[in-house]
Amino acid sequence: xxxxxxxxxxxxxxxxxxxxxxxxxxxxxxxxxxxxxAHAQRHSxxxxxxxxxxxxxxxxxxQLPTMDKTTLMERFDEIVTDPALRLADLEAFMAxxxxxxxxxRGHVLIRTSGTSGRSVVxxxxxxxxxxxxxxxxxxxxxxxxxxxxxxQRALDPKALExxxxxxxxxxxxxxxxxxxxxxxxxxxxxxxxxxxRLPIDSIVERLNAGQPQILFAYPSVLEQLVEEARAGRxxxxxxxxxxxxxxxxxxxxxxxxxxxxxxxxxVFDLYGAGECLPIARSCEHGHGLHINLxxxxxxxxxxxxQPVPSGQFGSRVLIxxxxxxxxxxxxYQLQDIAAITHEPCPCGSALPRLLAVRxxxxxxxxxxxxxxxxxxxxxxxxxxxMLGIEGVLxxxxxxxxxxxxxxxxxxxxxxxxxxAEAHAALQAELDALLPGGSVVLETRPVARIPVDxxxxxxxxxxxxxxxxxx
Numbered sequence: 001x002x003x004x005x006x007x008x009x010x011x012x013x014x015x016x017x018x019x020x021x022x023x024x025x026x027x028x029x030x031x032x033x034x035x036x037x038a039h040a041q042r043h044s045x046x047x048x049x050x051x052x053x054x055x056x057x058x059x060x061x062x063q064l065p066t067m068d069k070t071t072l073m074e075r076f077d078e079i080v081t082d083p084a085l086r087l088a089d090l091e092a093f094m095a096x097x098x099x100x101x102x103x104x105r106g107h108v109l110i111r112t113s114g115t116s117g118r119s120v121v122x123x124x125x126x127x128x129x130x131x132x133x134x135x136x137x138x139x140x141x142x143x144x145x146x147x148x149x150x151x152q153r154a155l156d157p158k159a160l161e162x163x164x165x166x167x168x169x170x171x172x173x174x175x176x177x178x179x180x181x182x183x184x185x186x187x188x189x190x191x192x193x194x195x196x197r198l199p200i201d202s203i204v205e206r207l208n209a210g211q212p213q214i215l216f217a218y219p220s221v222l223e224q225l226v227e228e229a230r231a232g233r234x235x236x237x238x239x240x241x242x243x244x245x246x247x248x249x250x251x252x253x254x255x256x257x258x259x260x261x262x263x264x265x266x267v268f269d270l271y272g273a274g275e276c277l278p279i280a281r282s283c284e285h286g287h288g289l290h291i292n293l294x295x296x297x298x299x300x301x302x303x304x305x306q307p308v309p310s311g312q313f314g315s316r317v318l319i320x321x322x323x324x325x326x327x328x329x330x331x332y333q334l335q336d337i338a339a340i341t342h343e344p345c346p347c348g349s350a351l352p353r354l355l356a357v358r359x360x361x362x363x364x365x366x367x368x369x370x371x372x373x374x375x376x377x378x379x380x381x382x383x384x385x386m387l388g389i390e391g392v393l394x395x396x397x398x399x400x401x402x403x404x405x406x407x408x409x410x411x412x413x414x415x416x417x418x419x420a421e422a423h424a425a426l427q428a429e430l431d432a433l434l435p436g437g438s439v440v441l442e443t444r445p446v447a448r449i450p451v452d453x454x455x456x457x458x459x460x461x462x463x464x465x466x467x468x469x470x
Contacts, residue, residue: 006130007130007133007134007137010130010131010134010135010138011134011137011138012138013134013138014134014135014138014139014294015138015139017294018138018139018349018350018351019350020350021350022293022342022350022351022352025293025294025350025351026293028293028294029293029294029297029322032294032322032323033056033059033061033297033320033322034056034057034059035056035325036320036321036322036325036328036330037051037054037056037059037328037330038056039081039325039328040081040325040328040330041054041056043081043325044078044079044080044081044328045078046075046078046079047079047328047330050065051064051330061297061299061320061331062299062307064330064331065331066305066318066331066332066333067329067330067331067332067333068332068333069120069333072120072275072329072332073087073120073121076121079327079328080123080326080327081325081326081327081328082105082107082123082125082326084105085104085105085107085123085326087121089104090104090109090121090123091121093109094109094111094121094171100171100179101179101180103126103180104123106125106126107123107124107125107126107326108123108124108126108129108176108180109121109122109123109124109171110122110123110124110171110172110173110176110274110277111171111172111274112173112273112274112275120274120275122274122275122327123326123327124324124326124327125324125325125326128323128324128325128326129176129180131295131323132176132177132277132278132323133177133180135278135292135295136177136270136278136281139281139290139292160189160190160213160214161190161192161210161211161212161213161214162178162189162190162191162192162212162213162214162215162216163191163192163194163206163207163210163212163214163215163216163236164178164191164192164193164194164215164216164217165194165196165203165207165215165216165217165218165221165225166193166194166195166196166216166217166218166248167195167196167197173248173272173273173274173277174216174218174247174248175193176277177277178191178193178216179193192206192210192212194206194207196218196221196451200224200228201233203225204225204228204233204234207225207234207236208234208235208236210236211236211238212236212237213237213239213241213242213243214242214243214244214245215236215237215243215244215245215263216244216245216247217244217245217246217247218246218247218248218249219246219249219250219251219252219255220249220449220451222244222246222255222258222259223255223258223393223394225259225262226255226258226259226262226263229262229263230262236263237263237264237265242263242264242265243265243266243267243268244259244260244263244265244266244267244268245267245268245269245270246259246267246268246269246270247269247270247272250356250357250383251267251269252383252387253387254387254393256269266284268281268282268283268284269281269282269289270282270289271289271354271357273319273334275319275321275329275332275334276295276296276319276321276324276329276332278292278295278296279291279292279295279296279298279319280292280298280353280354283345283347283349284347285345285346285347287353287355288341288345288353288354288355288356289353289354289357290345290349290351290352290353291340291351291352291353291354292351293351293352294322295321295322295323296319296320296321296322297319297320297322298317298318298319298320298340299317299318299319299331300312300313300314300317300318300338300339300340301314301315301316301317301318302314302315303315303316305318308339310339310340310341310342311339311340311341311355312339313337313338313339314337314338314339315337316333316334316335316336316337317333317334317336317338318331318332318333318334319331319332319334320332336357337357338354338355338356338357339354339355339356340352340353340354340355341353341355365377365397365399365405365461365463365464366402366463366464367402367403367430367433367434367438367439368402368403369434369438370403370434370435370438375433375434377429377430377433382395382397382426382429382460382461383460385422385425385426385429386422386426388425389418389421389422389425390415390418391411391412391414391415391417391418391421392409392410392411392412392415392418392422393410393411393412394409394410394448394449395407395408395409395410395422395449395460396408396446396449396459396460396461396462397426397460397461397462398462399462399463399464400442400464401464402464403434403438403439403440404439404440404442405430405439405440405441405442406441406442406443406444407422407423407426407441407442407443407444408444408445408446408449409422409443409444409445409446410445410446410447410448410449411445416445419443419444419445420443422443423441423443426441426443427439427441
């Protein structure tokens, strides 16, 4: 019960913070940044050396060195501030059968999938993880989470029904909130965790039987569920507060619109990483995802870690996790392609917004130039091109050779002409990158874009190195 009371206090804190001015939020962010750096200098051998001579009250974040996944995993034991946490012990705990959903010495453990890079282990202290859950409840993507509403729910004999269709097993970030639900909240919140490994008819049967008010799923799963709803086999989300929450993969405007139409419910999008779970979330009123400025310091930078102008896409995202002092991540690199805007949102929130998160820069396709050297093809360029072709429901671009690509397209019924249109549009982009005709593009229709078997996610851009893996 004490954990639930703490959660209620944090929810109230984050709801109030959402109404602050941008200047007031920046003050909160700065205070948390200074406290994090000071804590890291005192308790982390890695940061004691890395941040030697830095005065927290005078630091300029952009002048600090960056961190990456390789550094985190190779020097984990020096980075962590709790000497009781050692990477070998955490990995052994996660590998042991029956430990899913259990905490290690009070810490919530997460392992990223590693499908587009090295797998990473993250440890959240109990207090830090309460912040994760509180901000997710307080800001838009769930339900009315005021203290009075939660008390009403606690007294309501019918629990709030939530269904999540995600990969099961392991310590995936997308499962963390559902696996570590406060014991007291189970009185009035019921979560049905449905494995993505189940056949689609079994998933539909579970959803129909449970009649959830809130549905969490990957965008690639939502596309399948939309088909089931259109065929009349799936009939859910009839509650007045029904909503759909997308996570873990980029949510395209097309899939968002299809989902909202099929279920007659608002669709929210969450952006986070195992290293910093609640980075941003969308609202019902505006375009983009609101950044949790009081939980993360986020920078959009180019290949040289220099900031890019507002509204311009960078090569990567740098995050500083402000709420998890157990594992200080300061200017940590995420290979995501995104842009940020400070223009006001119609919803009235002062939080800045990510315009989009469009794939990952470590999914870049490098094309060999006939005269020597290479040119990069960004995933978001392909995405923008495909979004402009009516009749293209989904796509995947696979690099077969240094200058040979294959474009797989899922087409709407009767949209066969879109195949040639998509081919011509992407070929034009390729010809703009390299001399005309240098890149051979094969385009073919497919019934569905397959998911990665280890993560359950869709990898829409497959570089040559990945395409050659057995």
